[in-house]
Amino acid sequence: MPFNFDAIVIGTGFGGTVAATRLAQKGKKVLMLERGTWWVTPSKLGKAPPSTRDPIPVWAKKQTPQHPVQYWTRPDHRQGLGNFFSAVRSGVNKDGLYQYSMFKQADILTASGVGGGSLIYSNVTVRPEAEVLQGIGLNLADADYQAAYKWMEENRGRLNHIVTKIPLPGRDVTNLTTDDYLYLDRARVLRDAAKLSEGKLGIKLPWKPLDLSLIEYDPHRPDGGDAAKVGTFCQRQGRCILGCLPSARHTFSKTLYTKLLFDPAKGVALSPLAEVREIRQIAGGYEVTYRDHRDDGDKKTVSAPMVFLCAGTLGTTEILLRSRERGGLKLTDKLGTHFSTNGDFGAFVVGTTKPVHSSVGPINTCQVSTKMGGLHIKVEDSAVPEMFAAVTSATLNVLDNFAQREMLKMKMKNAFLGIAMPDLQDFFPKLPDTHDPERNQTEGEMVSNIFFFNVMGQDDASGKFTLKNDRLDLDWDKKIGETPVFQQIETLLKSLAESMGGRYVPFPLWKGLGNKKLVITHPLGGCPIAPTSFDGVVDELGRVFDGSKPKGSTDVLPGLFVVDGSSLPGAVATNPTLTIAAQALKAVNAALP
Ligand SMILES: Cc1cc2nc3c(=O)[nH]c(=O)nc-3n(C[C@H](O)[C@H](O)[C@H](O)COP(=O)(O)OP(=O)(O)OC[C@H]3O[C@@H](n4cnc5c(N)ncnc54)[C@H](O)[C@@H]3O)c2cc1C
């Protein structure tokens, strides 16, 4: 039977874009299947001429059938929240940008759209500690990371440090001394709190700006810099995870359009709103079945000798579980295992002594690294976008008041038992201020003294995905919230909160509105890499083990590859995308010598 394509790529995120660029270089005819739509900025600002300002919508309208294009959610105040919720994908809303998957012990947020996670991620592009990679048996060398950095720069743009309120072209922003006030307030507050907590906890807590995949103004670069080339740069709007209005982020939608899709001679086609269901092995290749949501969800089938699964940790694992159950694909019994939370943890500090102005600046700007109880931990600052300011400050106030009331009850009990006298001020309600500064606040003011932590660490990758009634399920055979990494993280965050002069308030689902439930943004595993089929689903080159062979075999299913976060066998304990790209490049380069 003749094949429709040389290769089918499922998903258009980090793994998918790496695979497609390399396949195109090798002159292959490629089809990319993506369950979501295009997302672009509605902003018409910028110096580009009108015809090139919005190239994707113009091009998308000319395709047959047309490609669906949507605009980032806005406005940037509390009324934007409604728009945000309408962009959440669900059973009926197939074209939402955010996929919020709820499981018993953890909820997981991922993206759905052309460009995958790059559409909503915070641009952090960093390398994990070598010791962490060794611990999970991931064999990525210096050369693999150098290749990933090079690929990023060539296909997206250069990385930048953005920890200052305004661009400081040509200046090293890692250690501003006389111009310390130019730091974004939350970056400086995290740096100073880390210094104070070093003494209290007796550990090292080095601080550094993050490498961010977005455009910073820099006219001193010999080539004029990305900003001069594309006429835009980061304006510190604090909404990267919602989509950048000035278009200063290096999303894969831009890479795919400019490098591959706009020129049919490159041989790459893309079908948006194409939700892959399963894969079946046929003579010499594979048949991929998908629901075409541009055509009432009709089932369609395409075939190719090579298939690259790049649908992300949840998407790829689900497709393979279904393909084993319904499509007869022979896969190992490790499928679904080694799910890692990446130690993801979120928490707040309410009432910081110094203002942190959390709505200003890129979502994450800097990182503090440490090792506690033998586990690597990274703590980052996080912006609260203005449309979330009202709901964040109201929720945290309720939780914080509740915590303070509990504290007061404890003080009264202690006073009664003669252990310690309470502060009498605690018993008197605060009198309302006639010039109440809390009325008519701007969104920025509402979160001016609320610090938001984004934390990652080493978990034991013990989660397991299964398919229940054709839906993905995830669980652990223990209480994941009680595992050591989260205890260490809370000890560290409580100390940092105290050093900031505020009160520690964990994410509401962890405490207050839930009981130790995690919210994960860096899900990993499900199709783990291992030396043989005994321990994993794919080998170190992303080739899928042939499950029909005896356990411990290294035989693979020819032409079938997993090239995304699902293949990472455990936590990388930092933002994972550089590692996903490095592993994807290694696999795709080996598949296409
Ligand atoms: C809010 C947020 C912020 C983040 N910030 C950072 C950060 O700063 N740095 C960092 O390193 N990481 C960050 N991450 C994590 C990062 O986005 C992911 O690790 C990364 O996107 C995973 O890459 P991937 O290639 O495995 O999958 P993805 O990028 O998720 O791509 C998978 C693609 O497959 C598509 N797909 C899924 N199922 C199907 C199907 N059945 N059929 C067709 N298509 C399908 C999806 O729509 C998606 O386009 C963040 C995540 C979130 C949610």
Ligand code: SF4
């Ligand atoms: S901070 Fe704002 S301007 Fe800068 S990249 Fe993020 S969304 Fe764009």
